[in-house]
Amino acid sequence: KAGVTQTPRYLIKTRGQQVTLSCSPISGHRSVSWYQQTPGQGLQFLFEYFSETQRNKGNFPGRFSGRQFSNSRSEMNVSTLELGDSALYLCASSMGGATEAFFGQGTRLTVV
Amino acid sequence: QKEVEQNSGPLSVPEGAIASLNCTYSDRGSQSFFWYRQYSGKSPELIMSIYSNGDKEDGRFTAQLNKASQYVSLLIRDSQPSDSATYLCAAQSGGNDMRFGAGTRLTVKP
Numbered sequence: 001k002a003g004v005t006q007t008p009r010y011l012i013k014t015r016g017q018q019v020t021l022s023c024s025p026i027s028g029h030r031s032v033s034w035y036q037q038t039p040g041q042g043l044q045f046l047f048e049y050f051s052e053t054q055r056n057k058g059n060f061p062g063r064f065s066g067r068q069f070s071n072s073r074s075e076m077n078v079s080t081l082e083l084g085d086s087a088l089y090l091c092a093s094s095m096g097g098a099t100e101a102f103f104g105q106g107t108r109l110t111v112v
Numbered sequence: 113q114k115e116v117e118q119n120s121g122p123l124s125v126p127e128g129a130i131a132s133l134n135c136t137y138s139d140r141g142s143q144s145f146f147w148y149r150q151y152s153g154k155s156p157e158l159i160m161s162i163y164s165n166g167d168k169e170d171g172r173f174t175a176q177l178n179k180a181s182q183y184v185s186l187l188i189r190d191s192q193p194s195d196s197a198t199y200l201c202a203a204q205s206g207g208n209d210m211r212f213g214a215g216t217r218l219t220v221k222p
Contacts, residue, residue: 043156045211058209090155090156097206098163100146103155
């Protein structure tokens with residue numbers, strides 16, 4: 001069974017640009033959650049999608065957005081990149097509800 | 113106010129010893145609890161889940177949950193150098209997002 005796949009693995013962007021990250025969940029999983037991880041802040045919850053609907057949202061500015069497609073694949077977009085957006089972005093998929101969630105390999109974003 | 117608290121460590125134990133990792137949570141509605149292991153530069157890997165009070169054992173790992181005390185722990189028996197990693201505790205309630213602690217860094221010395 002394939003795991004959670006995130007693309008790309010690495011990205012270097014310039015301040016002010018925008019970026020789109022992709023996450024393909026485990027087959028059959030309908031929930032996708034996104035997290036930002038930095039050394040100082042740990043794992044910070046961005047948002048969660050279930051059956052194409054955003055169910056939960058963390059405390060991030062509107063520059064961070066996401067969506068989920070009918071096949072449960074999800075994308076997150078960050079517009080007007082700032083240096084502080086440099087981080088490891090992780091997505092996790094689950095069946096939904098309070099069930100086990102599995103992480104992808106992450107996308108390491110560097111903003112210069 | 114942090115909702116999931118862990119000792120940040122670092123926690124150092126000798127090879128073969130028992131490593132004990134602790135976690136408390138503030139949301140009494142939390143129903144599911146998870147332990148993840150994260151090696152440096154890698155993504156978190158699920159190692160244990162626990163949903164009801166008591167102990168749950170899986171190989172060298174034992175998770176313990178006490179909902180009355182809002183306390184979760186992870187014991188690693190016969191610790192190995194390969195267990196050296198950051199261990200993340202997470203709690204979740206219903207359809208809400210999973211809340212993570214800051215993680216405890218464990219070092220197992222040969």
